[in-house]
Amino acid sequence: MTIACGLPVLHQDHDDHEYGLSDYEGARARWCPGCGDHSILAAVQKLLTSEQLVPEQTVFVSGIGCSSRFPHYLKTYGFHGIHGRALPVATGIRLHRPDLTVFVVMGDGDCTSIGAGHWIHALRYNLDIVVMLLDNGIYGLTKLQTSPTTPQGFPTNTQPHGSWLPPLNPLQVALGVTNASFVAQTAEWAPAHLFATLRAAYRHRGLSFVRILQRCPIYAGAVYQKAVSDPARIAMLVHDDGVVVPELEKLYKAQVRQLARVVGVPDQIITKAPSADLWEGQTDEGELGFAYDQADAILFRLVDERRRADDVIAEGFDTRIVRRIVELMARNQFKRVPPPVAKISRRTIGIDFLYNRDWGR
């Protein structure tokens, strides 16, 4: 970067350079095999590449913990700080160098225990920083101690008979702070959702707090096991006043698989046939009588391009499959319409009174 008349000149010499993944890859990641931090690193590298962030104008700040080794594995600027103090360092950088894009990476111990005071006030200050909490529910680096997010009853070295208290919910804490402007949760084993959430966080102006559920297979493999093995337990919740992540509702299965490949999800997961496991060997595609890839191509034409079924058939798609998809869409229309709600009080939202956000209209 050059300095002209005392002012930083931004993006000098970078205009026609396209950054690739190798421009962001730092040292080889030393996390344990299977550690969820690997997939978060892949999603972050994908974000840097897709948003074409200039490496020397980007800085990752961390505290201490396994997750806090993050800055070493990126070829941006980095600050591997002290336990619980990533946010004060990031605040200083943000205030002194407004030209830099600032990311913070913290563990659950880092953020919700020793650094909790900084966390709450950073949310209040609402500076333009992306804050990632890599939450494995334990202290990983120091080999399994109870953290504030450890599930109740989960045994650790510090509480061998199981954690006494119910866990602190970082989302509830963040939402309880006045001035919190972006609060989200995602999981490292849901790469498309992880990437879309991080991109929305990056594009948000103000502090974006993203809790990322992260598996530590060495010390706390069981913590998220139920959610991983049963995706139906993961609810996609969108807050009324929240930041819209339109990509999520627009993704077809074929695109989810493509994205999963880009962020490095193992092939055996991507190619596993979707199934409700109703009986041995049952698959959704077997039940439907066609593959999701075929369905996606037809749905794209019918829904996104608003073409008529006959046009799609004329293009060469199988008549039986097109007709069946149209029938299934009609049969499932009720799922896209909110059910009627009984009026049990004198006040109905949207009719008798409005949310704060609607007052201006």
Ligand SMILES: Cc1ncc(C[n+]2csc(CCOP(=O)(O)OP(=O)(O)O)c2C)c(N)n1
């Ligand atoms: C002031 C201070 N207290 C304690 C420690 C010891 N210590 C290092 S990492 C860590 C906890 C790490 O847990 P977490 O923040 O959840 O990160 P993880 O390793 O799980 O990614 C602790 C207690 C320290 N380095 N500095």
Ligand code: SF4
């Ligand atoms: S100890 Fe756990 S959190 Fe730390 S690198 Fe290994 S798997 Fe990841």
Ligand SMILES: [Mg+2]
């Ligand atoms: Mg941890």
